Amino acid sequence: MPIAPSAITTREARAFLSSEGVFALVTRGVYLKVSNMEIYQIPLLRDPVMIVAFSGWSDAGEAASGALTHILENLDQNGNSAQAILIAEYEPEDFYDFQVNRPMISVDDSLVRSVNWPSTQVYGLSTPHLENDFVLVLGVEPSMRWKTFTSLLLDLADDLEVELVVTMGAMLADVPHTRPISVSGSGGHPDIAARLGVEISKYEGPTGILGIIGDGCMKRGIDCVSLWAGLPHYASNSPSPKATLALINAVEDFLEISIALADLNHQAQEWENEVSEMAEEDAEVSEYVKALEESKDAAEFKDVSGDEIARELERFLRRQNES
Numbered sequence: 001m002p003i004a005p006s007a008i009t010t011r012e013a014r015a016f017l018s019s020e021g022v023f024a025l026v027t028r029g030v031y032l033k034v035s036n037m038e039i040y041q042i043p044l045l046r047d048p049v050m051i052v053a054f055s056g057w058s059d060a061g062e063a064a065s066g067a068l069t070h071i072l073e074n075l076d077q078n079g080n081s082a083q084a085i086l087i088a089e090y091e092p093e094d095f096y097d098f099q100v101n102r103p104m105i106s107v108d109d110s111l112v113r114s115v116n117w118p119s120t121q122v123y124g125l126s127t128p129h130l131e132n133d134f135v136l137v138l139g140v141e142p143s144m145r146w147k148t149f150t151s152l153l154l155d156l157a158d159d160l161e162v163e164l165v166v167t168m169g170a171m172l173a174d175v176p177h178t179r180p181i182s183v184s185g186s187g188g189h190p191d192i193a194a195r196l197g198v199e200i201s202k203y204e205g206p207t208g209i210l211g212i213i214g215d216g217c218m219k220r221g222i223d224c225v226s227l228w229a230g231l232p233h234y235a236s237n238s239p240s241p242k243a244t245l246a247l248i249n250a251v252e253d254f255l256e257i258s259i260a261l262a263d264l265n266h267q268a269q270e271w272e273n274e275v276s277e278m279a280e281e282d283a284e285v286s287e288y289v290k291a292l293e294e295s296k297d298a299a300e301f302k303d304v305s306g307d308e309i310a311r312e313l314e315r316f317l318r319r320q321n322e323s
Contacts, residue, residue: 036094037152040086042159043124045133049255050157053168054120056101056141058208061231061240063170067247068138074260075127075134084123084136088156090149092117097143120149122156130257135160141209149209150216157222165217165224166254167210168247170240173230176292177275181246183229185254188214198225198254225254232292234285235275241267 053059053068072084092098101118108114120139127133135157142149157165175182186201187193193200210226217224227250229243245268248259279285 034088034152036091036148037088037156038091039088039156041124043085043087043126045124045126045135045160047131048124048133048135048160048162050135050137050160050162050165051168051251052137052153052165052210052213054139054141054209056208058141058169058171058210060170060172060229061236061243062238063229063231063240063243063247064168065138066239066241066244067168067251068136070244070248070262070264071134071251071259072123072125072136072138074262075125084125086121087124087135087160088122090120090139090142090152092119095120095142095145095149096140100143101140122153124160132255135162146209146212150212153213154216154220154222158220163223165213165222166251167213167224167226168228168251169208169210169226170229170231170243170247172233172236174292175230175232176289176296177232177235177242177272177279178289178293179296181229181231181243183227183246183250185250186226186228188218188224188226192218192223192225196223196225201226227251227254232275234288235278241271244268 051068051071053064055062055065059065096118098118103118104116106114106116118140120137120142123136123138125134125136137153185198186203187196187198188201190200214224214226227247229246229250231240231243241264245261245264248261248264251257252259279289
């Protein structure tokens with residue numbers, strides 16, 4: 001096979017691979033070098049949905065990164081480990097401040113040391129049992145050059161023919177740990193929100209890379225939905241499997257799919273029990289939790305709708321059919 005140019009755009013890369021009749025390349029070694037990104041392979045995917053999560057500012061309790069990691073490993077109709085392929089990886093030197101996100105040294109079973117650099121990886125996942133395949137973006141929130149970072153990601157999304165992007169985040173909130181963790185879904189434009197059946201985002205204030213990606217999607221005409229989970233701020237220690245589970249359920253509901261949960265339900269219950277024990281040891285925290293429970297219950301009783309009840313029933317029936 002002819003060797004492709006060493007520095008080209010992702011669109012040129014796809015055209016080159018198309019002309020050679022190759023769409024699934026070996027994963028070892030760098031095949032194409034795009035500015036600031038290494039592309040390992042350009043797979044053919046069916047109407048892929050891109051799901052994005054980053055550790056860092058938008059990942060309270062590691063809920064979002066944990067949810068995407070779980071999806072990456074479990075989006076399989078039989079509950080087996082899904083076979084994701086690495087499509088591309090960002091060049092760490094160009095986007096990360098290593099004094100903020102330091103490289104990590106690891107030692108393998110043979111006592112060989114290696115350095116793991118903070119970065120972001122893009123994976124492709126074929127799911128023939130579903131209507132769509134998936135592009136999963138998982139990494140550390142970049143420290144700098146967010147415009148370039150976003151442009152590279154959305155260039156790749158264009159070339160992979162992604163038409164829907166789902167971002168996941170988690171934040172600390174005044175909510176009790178003993179109640180279901182709420183996940184809000186929103187769109188950055190009224191037309192998108194109305195078409196996809198989510199709320200219009202009215203947030204104003206500081207943002208992270210997820211907000212920049214959402215803005216970039218809107219400017220390019222790519223549908224983007226943002227899912228955010230609210231964690232109790234008094235129980236912010238990582239990880240938070242209950243919040244991870246809530247985000248996965250929200251993805252299931254929005255995309256109308258099912259994802260194998262493994263023992264995530266058990267982990268979520270254990271987390272809740274541990275937080276309850278912690279709260280009971282402090283009278284002030286215990287009283288605060290009771291006040292949050294009363295406030296949450298009153299608000300949910302007033303706001304509960306037939307649509308929410310129907311959504312819960314649909315999820316239950318879907319899981320019953322698959323089991």
